[in-house]
Amino acid sequence: MTGGIIVSLLDELRQAIIDGDEDIVAELSQKAVDEDLDLVDTVQSGLVKGIEVVGTAWKEGEMFLPDVMMSAEAMKVGLAILEPEIAKKGMSEGESKGKIVLGTVEGDIHDIGKNITGAMFTAAGYKVIDLGTDIKAEGFVAKAQEVGADIIGASALLTTTMIKQKELIEYLKEKNLRDSYKVLVGGGPTSQVWADEIGADGWAETADDAVELANKILAK
Ligand code: B12
Known part of the structure; x- marks a missing residue:
């Protein structure tokens, strides 16, 4: 062609x-x-x-x-x-590179970008557990514990729901689980500055970059 x-x-x-x-x-x-x-x-x-x-x-x-x-x-x-x-x-690439629990945060139903991110992770050899949309901090964390995740990925597309990414990190701290998982955040209104501010382990603008970022973070 x-x-x-x-x-x-x-x-x-x-x-x-x-x-x-x-x-x-x-x-x-x-x-x-x-x-x-x-x-x-x-x-x-x-x-x-x-x-x-x-x-x-x-x-x-x-x-x-x-x-x-x-x-x-x-x-x-x-x-x-x-x-x-x-x-x-x-x-076909072989063993899973790691497990990622992925979802869109509470109060937010946008899932197109999350789904693309999930597809890229799967294609790159990760096992993706997709929780869907409107997921509370407790929901992310319970699933991460259940499956023994390496990464929690939270997507937010609304300026009003970005705060839920922060709450997710606070919830992990509260439960003394902050060091158990790498937390990646993404979605339209988010940025590296935001990720730094809330203490996330990483942020990516696109699904491709998200995979690269995860590879780097897990290699450390
Ligand atoms: C499609 C769409 C909808 C669809 C959603 C369908 C669906 N199943 O997702 C519908 C029509 C249902 C919808 C509803 C609403 N929407 Co809407 N929507 C959009 C639109 C046009 C596109 C979003 C999208 O899919 N983009 C394409 C994807 C590929 O991009 P992305 O999500 O950013 O994802 C990429 C990266 O961000 C990254 N990424 C994404 N997630 C993650 C996660 C991690 C961990 C990482 C690392 C990376 C990552 O990778 C992706 C691929 O490269 C945007 C406009 C825009 N500019 O974004 C508005 C937009 C997000 N919506 C908006 C609004 C206001 C709403 C509503 C509140 C409208 C209403 N009055 O009802 C409702 C929300 C209801 C709710 N509670 O969630 C506003 C938000 C404004 C704001 N600042 O908060 C926007 C920006 C439109 C606008 N300009 O006003 N929406």
Whole structure:
């Protein structure tokens, strides 16, 4: 397949996310799998680029909530096709590099970025235990204890829910468990400054960076 055709598939995928067209997203995602394209790039340069455009248009009042929801649904349809394929490739790499308990914090239902992060971790050879959304500190910690996690990853997309990442770290301290797990935080409104402020072990802007960061942290 030539570069030009790949670019056009990614462009079409991005546009289909903006249009919230699930059928086209499904068709193009399957095509990417069938034609053995770089699926991580398909997620990032196709699906994620699309939802970013939607986010900006929403903020500027050019798109409304129902449209955003359709785009988010279309995003899920694409990820449902691409994620298992990305994970399959990673799993052939052998032993698990570590266990990560991942979730979106309490009061927050955004899960697209968390899911992508989970898929990247799986592809990189980690065992991912995904708790879903709206997860309390207690929920993260109970699961981490149950499975013997190395890392707890908490995603927050709202400025009003970022504080729950801080509460997670405080809860670990309260239970004398702070040193038992590495805590990674991420999501739109978060930053390295925020991670430092709350005493997290790391922050990453993208799912790719998150995996690199985890590799580094666990190697120490
Ligand atoms: C899609 C979307 C929705 C969908 C969510 C669907 C779903 N299942 O997730 C719907 C329509 C349901 C929705 C609802 C709401 N939303 Co909304 N949403 C978005 C939107 C457009 C895109 C988010 C997204 O998926 N981005 C793409 C992903 C790939 O990016 P990401 O999540 O940042 O993840 C990447 C990194 O951050 C990182 N990462 C993510 N998690 C983690 C975790 C770890 C550990 C690490 C290391 C890294 C990491 O890796 C990811 C991949 O690279 C954003 C706009 C934006 N600019 O972000 C608004 C946005 C986040 N929403 C917003 C709001 C206000 C809401 C609502 C409150 C609206 C309402 N009035 O009801 C509700 C929230 C309800 C709730 N309690 O949670 C605001 C938040 C404003 C703020 N400052 O707090 C935003 C910024 C829009 C805006 N500009 O106003 N939303």
